[in-house]
Amino acid sequence: MAFDDLLAGFGSWTEQVRGRLSSNFDIAPFTWFRVGGPAQLFFNPADEADLAFFLKNLPEEIPVTVIGLGSNLLVRDGGVEGVVIRLSGKAFSDVSVTDDLVVKVGAAMPDMRFASQMARQGVAGFSFYKGIPGAIGGALRMNAGAHGSETKDRLLGARAVDRKGHIHDLTPDDLGHGYRSCNAPSDYIFTEATFQGEPGEAKALKAEMDEVSAYREDNQPTKERTGGSTFRNPDGMSAWKLVDEAGFRGFKLGGAQVSQKHTNFLLNLGDATAEDIERxxxxxxxxxxxxxGIELHWEIKRIGNFPEGVVIKPFLEDK
Ligand SMILES: Cc1cc2nc3c(=O)[nH]c(=O)nc-3n(C[C@H](O)[C@H](O)[C@H](O)COP(=O)(O)OP(=O)(O)OC[C@H]3O[C@@H](n4cnc5c(N)ncnc54)[C@H](O)[C@@H]3O)c2cc1C
Structure with missing residues (x-):
């Protein structure tokens, strides 16, 4: 399937855009599941100013979706209408640390690389990121966390660009983080986070990270095509347990499977469609x-359209 070429109708302002613009661009390779249709227009901004310029000029009726490293994301087979934005490159991955251990990190910095860099520099508080395969922008949106720590714990603030191209400096209150959630307006694209680190010792931090990695290897499908935790844990309960007790461990549908290792992970066995996974x-x-009687809610963000003729009704079993 292919969308109409949006760029053709935009006019000459796009010539001043410094980043990469690509029509009908395949974004499946940018997601862990490796499924789904194209982005109508894909934009890789050169830096924050380029992102703001693009959003300011983009006609307001065009929808915008931002993706990170696609580790909590399912792109539907019919593709994503409008513009899909992905931050990458040095301008969005810089890290700086002050003498007071105030850490600024770009939104495209992979969490795992950030954890390693902080450990090498002897800055404590970020080892939990060693187990989270997203980037800092996704961590801000999802309040990513593990092993008793969450993104919000050490957060001093963040920067974001809104749909109109305005830049915002946000406080933790503005971000309103909760369990795997963030109350910042949904159009905000995070470009940077500021954290408070604390003094640590490189060798001890390395050992902490090794422990996190070993736990992951033992308990999660870390080398497969997956989307991380599929459902949010209901209050006081574990989603994996509910899935397991319902008899789904290892259950297959088309090319998709509930992981044998961790029942809150869905897998693409190789030839799954997004439809298989969502169904x-x-x-x-x-x-x-x-x-x-308990309703599980998707933690995985599902974006894009169903292909023509495909309908996936929620709660299939009741129908
Ligand atoms: C094997 C595996 C293990 C995992 N373990 C954990 C875990 O222990 N704890 C945990 O919390 N998560 C875990 N996850 C889920 C996932 O890694 C996190 O949710 C991560 O924070 C998502 O980041 P991402 O860059 O991949 O974002 P994506 O998956 O690309 O996007 C997720 C959401 O963030 C938004 N987003 C991405 N970048 C930006 C940005 N710059 N500005 C605004 N919004 C943005 C997207 O629009 C989307 O709504 C795991 C996933 C996998 C595959």
Whole structure:
């Protein structure tokens, strides 16, 4: 499938854009699941000013979606209408540390690389990121966390560009982080985070990170095509347990499977479509609700369109 070429209708202002613009661009390789249709227009800004310029000039009816490293994301098979923005490169990956251990880090910096860099510099507080395969922008949006720590814990602030191209400096209150959630307006594209680190010892921090990595290897499908935790944990409960008790461990639908290793992870076995994965997720939700009355809510963000003729009804099992 292919979308109409948006660029053709934009006019000459796009000549001043310094980043990369690509029509009908395949974004599946930028996601962990490796499925889904193209972005109508893909934009890789050169830096924050370029991003702001682009958004200011982009006609307001064009929808904008931002993606990070695609580790909590399912792109539907019909592709994503409008513009998909992905931050990458040095301008969005810089890290600086002051004498007071105030750390500024660009939104495209991968969490794992950030953890390693902080450990090498003897800055403590970020080892938990060694187990999270996203980037800092996604961590801000999802309040990513693990092993008793969350993104919000050490956060002093963040920068974001809104849909109109205005730049905002945000406080933790503005961000309103909760469990895997953030209350900042949904159009905000994070470009940078500021954290408070604390003094640490490189060798001890390396050992902490090794422990995080070993735990991951033992407990999660870290080398497969997956989207991380599929469902949010309901209050006081574990989503994986509800999925397991509903009998889904290892269950397959088309090319998708509920992981044997961790039942809150869905897998693309190699030839899954986004439809297989989403249908499997909905089937799980339906059965869990029928058995327990508990509604599981997607943690994975699903973006884009269903292909023509495809309808995935929530809670399939009830219908
Ligand atoms: C094997 C595996 C293990 C995982 N373990 C954990 C874990 O322990 N803890 C945990 O919290 N998560 C975990 N995840 C999920 C995932 O890594 C996190 O949610 C991560 O923060 C997502 O970041 P990302 O860059 O991949 O974002 P994406 O998946 O690309 O996007 C996720 C959301 O963030 C938004 N977003 C991305 N970048 C920006 C930006 N710059 N500005 C605004 N919004 C943005 C997107 O629009 C989307 O809504 C795991 C995933 C996998 C595959």
């Amino acid at each position: 499997l997720g909905e089937m799980v939700r339906g059965k869990v609700r029928a058995m327990t």
